[in-house]
Amino acid sequence: MRLPDKTTAIEEAIARIPDGATVMLGGFGVPGTPFTLIRELVRQGQKNLTVIKNDANEKGMGVDHLLASGQVARLVTTHIGLNPRAVALKNAGSLDVEFCAQGILAERVRAGGAGLKAVVADIGLDTDLARGKPRIELGGAVGVVETALRADAALLHAGRADTFGNLRYAATARNFNPLMAMAGDLVIAEAEIVLPPGGLAPEDIHTPGPFVDHVVRLAHLSEEYGVVRR
Amino acid sequence: MRLPDKTTAIEEAIARIPDGATVMLGGFGVPGTPFTLIRELVRQGQKNLTVIKNDANEKGMGVDHLLASGQVARLVTTHIGLNPRAVALKNAGSLDVEFCAQGILAERVRAGGAGLKAVVADIGLDTDLARGKPRIELGGAVGVVETALRADAALLHAGRADTFGNLRYAATARNFNPLMAMAGDLVIAEAEIVLPPGGLAPEDIHTPGPFVDHVVRLAHLSEEYGVVRR
Amino acid sequence: MSDARTRMVARAAREIAPGMVVNLGIGLPSRVVDHLPPRFPVCLHTENGLSGVGPTLPPDSADRNLIDAGGAYVSTVPGSAFFDSAVSFALVRSGRLDLTMLGAFEVSQAGDLANWIIPGRFSPGAGGGIELAQKARRVAVLTMHTDRDGTPKLVADCSMPLTARGCVSRVFTDLAVIDVTPAGFALREVAQGVTPEQVIAATAAPLAVPDGDIVVF
């Protein structure tokens, strides 16, 4: 027995995403955002996408390129305050934005990844965020049914991978990546370093290989990955 | 700033568990079962406990001691086939046993640990396991509401800890331990090795310290921890 | 293991396609791994928290912390990963488990599986069996064709409590390979020295037999 090799050319991996797809993107700000995969998605030009990502990055980075190219019809997110284009498109009515509480977005993605239909929470009861969601009574208190999210494709950024798709994330670049890794029908991880099987110790793996379909080796890191100087 | 030291004497930590408590126990078979903490619980003799554990261990090991001493009123579990005493007590009506599908037990514990009220799943619809549980319709299909589980105390076994309570589990000793670590009001971890803060790399920690109340250093490992020769 | 059992297990091993993630149940299914070609690309999963299950080890070389869901001491392979029980079943329920092979008390012609309770005699809890049966992309059963009394295990309707409804795609027995089709059981292959008539006689439900020659394993 040996574990299959999933290293794939970036063009081939991204080409599996069709128009109209729902695409999850890892990352919280810069760390963990798959900038190179996003650039390829822009280059290939798939249209009418639903993007699920914690935030809309900043001007000229990541999600902003997809917004600039008009590929995004809908954005499920927690905060877009650092991206003026996202705010403007939303205000103009040309981008449909659904806001989630951050931990609830994490749980909805994880629920999709865990093959659950929903989680029941009590967050945002006094806010618009819970409006229109089904409610059930449990133990004498009201619960909000937060439905699971899955995606046609999840695009991840890992610090290290092995060829089977086991992943490790650096520092706070972990964030939504391991959750989205479970919730995509097609999971593509870009990695700064790709090791042979056994290169990552079995106890130190953040995302187990069976969740990952394609590993894309990053030849170099663009400026987008660097420290932001404000 | 420095992180607090949570190392505690075993007698003191376990003494915080009252009669009638719900107690989660990590472990799947031998690996990850906190045998030493269980022995101390037997020695102190807290009564009328509800125990939540994947399995009932085997004769003469772990949970079996709590059953032999009559401390357990109720057991929430997935499989007791390897413990004849558990089977006999259940059949005699002197132990109340609730069976869960294994992954659903994991999710119910995790939901408690995540401050959720429930998860909605579709497991065991054709079995007794889903009987009597609330159902809701979601997206045209039936969902079973699996309520969150929390415990007054969670007892864990870690291979390595630091004094702040960051934990690492060895190999398949991980199992339910990281989930129960989140779901206990009082979390006590026994550890084979206890390191100073910084002894575990921040990217390699399986359970973050903020979830853990007490770290108990194991002076030696009893025979129960060893390889079972059948 | 008898020759018939060995042949059955070897045949089942050919069900595993390159690249699959596979969970092998306790007992006979766990032996399937012994019949895979060397360097075959497959990832074995065990629900207590390991992808990339390696060969079983004798007690003297065992790691006390490294078991499979049946309690056997196993090993890792290059690229193995450990994870917790929630992640392990996330993998199962979210469709990342391509195939599971399970034992059975009964399989019905509708693909219903009963393998966890014998009323009045055996009800130890299902462990992870229900999720494996219900959520693996493909469920194969590996079982002797009849129990020790000669009672058929392939039946019209299960008499024992179900594990999951309509989950079984294919059954490997010491006598035959049988598919569960929308029209019921269909004979695909027979074991060496076994006739379709013998399989029909040992099956307590209608069994469609193909025209012409039948494959022998």
Added chain:
Amino acid sequence: MSDARTRMVARAAREIAPGMVVNLGIGLPSRVVDHLPPRFPVCLHTENGLSGVGPTLPPDSADRNLIDAGGAYVSTVPGSAFFDSAVSFALVRSGRLDLTMLGAFEVSQAGDLANWIIPGRFSPGAGGGIELAQKARRVAVLTMHTDRDGTPKLVADCSMPLTARGCVSRVFTDLAVIDVTPAGFALREVAQGVTPEQVIAATAAPLAVPDGDIVVF
């Protein structure tokens, strides 16, 4: 930072008890850490996935992968741990966060907090703010007593959309320390050089003032 702000932040730092797990919001609250005694035993949490947040770093020594939820480049301390966003909010929602300090647009006398939407002007999404406000064991607000126009931020009822209802226990401002009690706002301390009358005048809700001397910070 003005003296008044510095005093306010320093006073807020004394709210942190040894052993606590604390999340400090963006802006003024994030400065509270600068006023903790050296070697003070506390664990700072940031919701993007780190317990044990260490000092912020200048760009030249920053780790590109290590930020806090406000995007500041931070560091680790001995015993820090990284985790994913689900674990991070599990910590918040399950009661492991002893204290959060947040900014505010408005705080009502019932402890309602509005800090995420200014209708028609600002609605970028709540990020993790709602869960922090709703689920931390104790929520303190750190804010200037009035906005730039002199409009009070402590009000009878919030006019802006709520973040969470009844969540705030205590408010630290440049003028005073004020508790939210079942009977409404209660003055506890005043800043150096500030009189209770000045605090009352700058507060758009009834304010209970204690008899006798009042503590000055």
